[in-house]
Amino acid sequence: MGKNSGIEWTIDTYNPTVGCRKISEGCDNCYAEKQHKRLRNMGLEKYNRPFDVVRLYEPHLDIPSRTKKPTVFFVNSMSDLFHSDLKESDLLKVFKEMNNNPQHIFQILTKRPLNIMGHNLNWSENIWLGVTIESAKYIHRAEILQEIPAKHKFISFEPLIESPLKYWPKSENSKQWLNDHDCFKVDWIIAGGETGSKAREMLYSWALVLKEYSEFQNIPFFFKSWGSYPGRPFAPKDTFLDGKEYKQFPPEIAKLMEGKKKK
Numbered sequence: 620m621g622k623n624s625g626i627e628w629t630i631d632t633y634n635p636t637v638g639c640r641k642i643s644e645g646c647d648n649c650y651a652e653k654q655h656k657r658l659r660n661m662g663l664e665k666y667n668r669p670f671d672v673v674r675l676y677e678p679h680l681d682i683p684s685r686t687k688k689p690t691v692f693f694v695n696s697m698s699d700l701f702h703s704d705l706k707e708s709d710l711l712k713v714f715k716e717m718n719n720n721p722q723h724i725f726q727i728l729t730k731r732p733l734n735i736m737g738h739n740l741n742w743s744e745n746i747w748l749g750v751t752i753e754s755a756k757y758i759h760r761a762e763i764l765q766e767i768p769a770k771h772k773f774i775s776f777e778p779l780i781e782s783p784l785k786y787w788p789k790s791e792n793s794k795q796w797l798n799d800h801d802c803f804k805v806d807w808i809i810a811g812g813e814t815g816s817k818a819r820e821m822l823y824s825w826a827l828v829l830k831e832y833s834e835f836q837n838i839p840f841f842f843k844s845w846g847s848y849p850g851r852p853f854a855p856k857d858t859f860l861d862g863k864e865y866k867q868f869p870p871e872i873a874k875l876m877e878g879k880k881k882k
Contacts, residue, residue, distance in 0.1 A: 627866070628809055628841050629693035629726055630879045635680045635713045636698045636705060637665055638673035642730050645753035645778055648817050651697045673704035680712060683720040691875045694727045701734040710738055718743045724872055728775055732763040742769045747806070747872075749773040754781030761802040771869070772805040776829055777843060778813035779821045784828050800832075807869050808833050812846025821846055826860055839867035 624632050639651060651670075658666040665676055683692065694700060700713065717725045718741050728749045729735075735748075742748070748769035750760040753776070764772055776783050784800065810829045812821035826842060833840035842865040845857040858864055868876055 624693065624696070626693055626696065627843060628868070628872075630691040630876065631686070631693070632696040633679075633682055633692040633694050633725065634697045635676060635682075635716070636674065636695060636700060636702070636709065637676045638668065638670055638704075639698045639702060640671045640673070643753065643757060644780060645730070645751060645757075648778075648813060648815050650815075654697060673698065673702045675705065675709040675712065680716055683716055683723050683725075686720075686723070688878070689722040689724075689875055691724045691726065691872055691879075694725050699729050699731055700727055701729045701731040703731070703734055707738055710740060714740050714746075717746050721745050724875060726773070726872075730757075730760065732760050732767065735767050736763070742767075744770050747771040747773060749775055749805075749807075749809075751775045751777070752783060753778055755783055756781070758783075758800070758802065761805075764805070765802050771871070773807035773809065773869075774803065774805055775809040776825075777809060777811035778819070778846065779810055779825050780813065780819045782822070782825050782828075784832075803832065804836060805838065807839050807841070807872075809841045809843065811843030812848075814844075814847040818846055818848035820848055830860055830865060839869050840865045841867055 624630060626632070638655070639649075641647070641649060655666050655670045665679070668674075700710070717723075721743065724745050724747060726747045726749060728751060730751050732750050746769060748764065748767060749772065750764045752758060752760055752774055761774055764774070808829060810826055813819050826845075830840055830842065832838075842858070842860050847857070
């Protein structure tokens with residue numbers, strides 16, 4: 620586990636599975652793949668197989684049970700829990716661990732929501748399900764999200780590499796826009812740009828429309844940063860949108876995040 624994760628919108632990471640494969644353009648500069656290679660070169664047993672070998676890693680399955688202080692866990696920062704290579708028995712083991720630890724909140728983020736359909740999983744209230752949408756091309760992930768009986772849902776528009784929407788929510792097309800994007804009515808919206816030597820630029824208008832939509836629907840909005848890419852090194856103001864920081868959390872998560880802020 621990662622004590623006090625550097626990921627701003629969580630406290631710790633929980634990686635009961637390891638490995639993944641690229642599925643869409645948002646995966647092109649995969650952070651997990653780079654970290655997997657680094658950890659494999661360091662000789663860590665968990666990462667001793669190639670990145671595209673996806674499996675349950677039993678030694679880390681019970682990390683939540685060994686963590687007594689109520690924590691917000693980002694599940695599978697280095698993998699995708701709903702990868703097709705994982706068996707239903709693997710998912711049931713992970714879900715049993717999360718169900719048995721109601722003191723924690725678990726944030727699952729996937730690009731493969733369709734793979735969830737058909738599984739008999741116990742979506743206890745402490746399990747938050749999110750999908751990644753890097754462009755309007757993948758809005759269908761949010762539509763599938765709405766069909767899954769998770770009690771809390773969120774969307775991460777990170778890395779945002781193309782416009783996520785067709786209309787501005789406060790424009791003359793706002794009513795049609797709301798009808799077309801009812802699937803975005805979730806508990807939380809996160810947005811951010813890409814970082815790295817091959818990172819792609821995120822445009823101002825893409826972030827602004829998500830901020831305005833979140834305000835329009837009274838959804839907590841977390842803007843991570845504009846990212847860092849060739850020609851634009853990261854600067855402190857890169858976390859600002861219209862001169863303001865938006866680091867909003869749903870109340871259930873905010874309560875546990877207070878402990879991280881004090882450290």
